[in-house]
Amino acid sequence: MLSRLLPDRDMSEIPENFLPIESIGIEDIDNLFESKCFSRHASQAIDQLITYLGDRSTRGLALTDPAGIRAAVTRLTLGGQTSDTAEHDRKLAEIVDLYLQTGIQVYSPGYMGRQFSGPFPVTAVVDMVSAIATQPASFYEAGALPCVVERVMSEEFNRFLGFPSDRFTMFTTSGGSLANLTALLAARGRRYPQAWGEGMGETDCCPAIAVSSDVHYSITRAAGILGIGENRLVRLPLDHARRITPAGAREALDAAAARGLDVFCIVANAGSTSFGAIDPLDELADMAAERGIWLHVDGSHGGSLIVSDRLRPRLAGLNRADSLTLDAHKTMFVPAACTLLFYRDRDQATAAFRQEASYVFENTSDVYSEYNSADRNFECTKRPMIMSLWALWAMYGRTAIAEKLEALCDMTRKAHGILSVAPDFVPLHLPETNILCFRYLPNEQLSPKALGALQTEIRSRVRARGRFFISKVDIDGVSALRLVLMNHRITTDHIRQMLDEVRAVALTIREEFPQSEEI
Structure with missing residues (x-):
């Protein structure tokens, strides 16, 4: 289908100065803002999206040569x-x-490879409304409804999370990476309150962060941004299911202290990116x-x-975290990005940033400013991302989300069962969420290097x-x-077809590489 969008001739034939321009007067510009213009364009796009949503065929991702896309775009x-x-x-x-x-093709059953989903279509409708009726949501005066909705939705989620109702807080951020960085800033601010103004050079301590060996790269990136350094990440050992082992964690923390490292934060996973593992x-x-360390849970x-009442027990102990990241654009099926950042104690949230800016920050609190989140959040102009999630929740409650989650986790367990009885496959863990890692096993024996190379080539x-679109991950150096x-x-x-x-x-x-140990 893409071929019909490509140009009929080599775009290099077009002279660099070929940019025919017609004069556009202010009246013409104003016409572009007219409701009739929007209606025509929106109706056309909606018709195309209806066809897209109606396609139930099994399809994954056929990567197009970037040159072809570039030619069409040019x-x-x-x-x-x-x-x-x-x-x-x-x-x-x-x-x-x-x-x-x-x-x-996120709505196709052939899509089995990434952690973002096709959102509930109604959430895209609300996202469109937010795009037209712009309401930046870090300040109440700019986005009154989104700011109130954040507060109401935080209370809804806390009914299941269980933080102290009079102490916790939640606000949205544009993505889990930003939320994780913000939480680590707050953790640093609690242990080293002087760091914001004076930097870390004024302390004799060697600050460090303890992480799962399967930690998301946003945490290692944050360590670099914070000036902690990747080399001061204390890697906590994992069990066969890629979960942090408590005994191993204690030993690693003791060893870090003996080396003079001051571990001020532990980062645990509630659904690791590689395995979907949930740490204890x-x-x-x-x-x-026991050690006076901040516990951050990356539950992106x-x-x-x-x-989900049925799945919630898998997160036992989550209510004891100091902070939690949750990506609604992943497993709550709303448009990206929509991340919820929770703090068990709202006073700790303000430790992330210590700034004055009279043009946005209020020196005195009132009934409006108490809904502002800019003092705890990186973003000043923040999309009202909570609106899509709230609309879904307001219309259908948590049921739509919970039942879809349960269906996905159940199907992942069924996939595990299918792989377990197949002689030429091996599942690598019992899935705790909707992520499952496995390997294809050829008839002949291969070295770990060759076996991993085979998985990579299969995926490609x-x-x-x-x-079908599936992904790959390296586990202990083997793909x-x-x-x-x-x-x-x-x-x-669909699992069997895949x-x-x-x-x-x-x-x-x-057949192509019968004697090769490389593949």
């Missing part, structure tokens, strides 16, 4: 300005079509309390399990065939295949 860009309404409509149709065709939060909370993926070829089930329409038949696809490409690979 042709559309250099087409010049025109007052022809039909030309405007044609261009918009091509732009939407190009966007839909070149992306991951209760035991880690005990450890943190699995924190959403709190809304399955993706190239365009019917494995990885399923992330985000579509509730995936059935056991495994047959893996078998087919694996056979082709072994």
Whole structure:
């Protein structure tokens, strides 16, 4: 389908100065803001999206040569300005079509590879409203409704989270990476209150952060940003299911203290990116309390399990965390980015930033300013991301989210069962969420290096065939295949079809490289 969007000739033939421009008067500009113009464009895009949503075929991601996409984009860009309404409509149709065709098909049962999902369509409608009726949500006077909604939704979530109702707080951020960094800033601010103004050079301590060996890269990145340094990350050992071992964690913390490191924060996973593993939060909370260490839980993926009565017990001890990151755009199925950052004690949230800015920050509190979040949040102009989640919750309650989560976790367990009885596959763990890692096992014995290379090549070829999209992850230095089930329409038949696809490409690979230890 993409070929019809590509240019008829080499775009290098177009002179650099080819940019036909027509004069646009203020009246013409004003016409672009008219409701009739919006209605025409929106109706056209909605028709294309309806067709997109109605496609139930099994398809993954057929990567297009970047040169082809660039050529199509260049042709559309250099087409010049025109007052022809039909030309405007044609261009918009091509732009939407190009966007839909070149992306991951998130609503297809062939999509099993990443942690973002096709959102509930109603949330996209609310997102469109937010885009038109702009209401930056860090300050009440700019976004009154989103600011109030954040407060109400924090109370809704805390019914399941269980933080002290008179002490906790929650606000949104644009993504889990930003939320994790913000929480670590607050943890640093509690231990080293002078750090914001004077920097860390004034302390004799060697600050460090203790993390799961499967920690998300945003945490290691944050260590660099904070000036802690990756080399001062204390890696906590994992069990066979890639969860932090309490005994190993105690030994690692003791060893860090003996080296002169001051561990001021432990970062645990509630649904690790690689495995979907949930660390033993209760035991880690005990450890943190004994040693006066901040406990941050990166629940970007699995924190959403709190809304399900059946799945919530898997997060036992979460209510004892000092802070929690939860990505609603992952497992609450709303448009990206929408991340919730919780603090058990709202006073600790203000330790992240210590600033004065008279043009935005109020020196005196009133009924309006108490809803502001800018003093605790990186963002000044913040999208009202909570609105899509609230609309879904207000219309359908938590049920829609909880039941979809339960269906995904159940199907992942069924996939584990299918892999367990297949002689040519091995599941690498019992899934705690909707993520499952596994390997294809050929008939012949391969070295770990060759076995890992085979998984990587399988993944690339399955993706190239365009019917299924799966991912891969390195586990102890050896690559494995990885399923992330985000579509509730995936059935056991789709799982079996995907495994047959893996078998087919694996056979082709072994036929091409019969004696190779590289693949």
